[in-house]
Amino acid sequence: xxxxxxxxxxxxxxxxxxxxxxxxxxxxxxxxxxxxxxxxxxxxxxxxxxxxxxxxxxxxxxxxxxxxxxxxxxxxxxxxxxxxxxxxxxxxxx
Numbered sequence: 001x002x003x004x005x006x007x008x009x010x011x012x013x014x015x016x017x018x019x020x021x022x023x024x025x026x027x028x029x030x031x032x033x034x035x036x037x038x039x040x041x042x043x044x045x046x047x048x049x050x051x052x053x054x055x056x057x058x059x060x061x062x063x064x065x066x067x068x069x070x071x072x073x074x075x076x077x078x079x080x081x082x083x084x085x086x087x088x089x090x091x092x093x094x
Contacts, residue, residue: 010052010055013048013052014048014049014052016045017044017045017046017048017049018045018049020041020042020044020045021042021045021046021049024038024041024042024045040079040082041079043075044072044075044076044079047071047072047075048072051068051069051072054068
């Protein structure tokens with residue numbers, strides 16, 4: 001049961017990555033001068049898709065799986081921190 005739930009969450013992650021890429025593409029089309037703002041979520045989503053492609057293909061060693069998974073979670077944490085810092089700046093009227 002845990003294996004099925006894990007697989008479901010992995011596929012949900014891939015779907016979220018794909019939606020993130022689509023939303024970023026739409027954002028770049030709508031605001032082409034601000035393309036650089038969309039770069040971090042695009043890198044995060046693309047890295048997530050690449051991670052799961054490699055994981056599902058079975059070409060990563062267990063150590064590489066742990067390392068790349070941790071690296072991807074770190075990127076996600078940095079993005080969340082950045083969003084919080086932006087919101088703090090918005091609240092200060094800056």
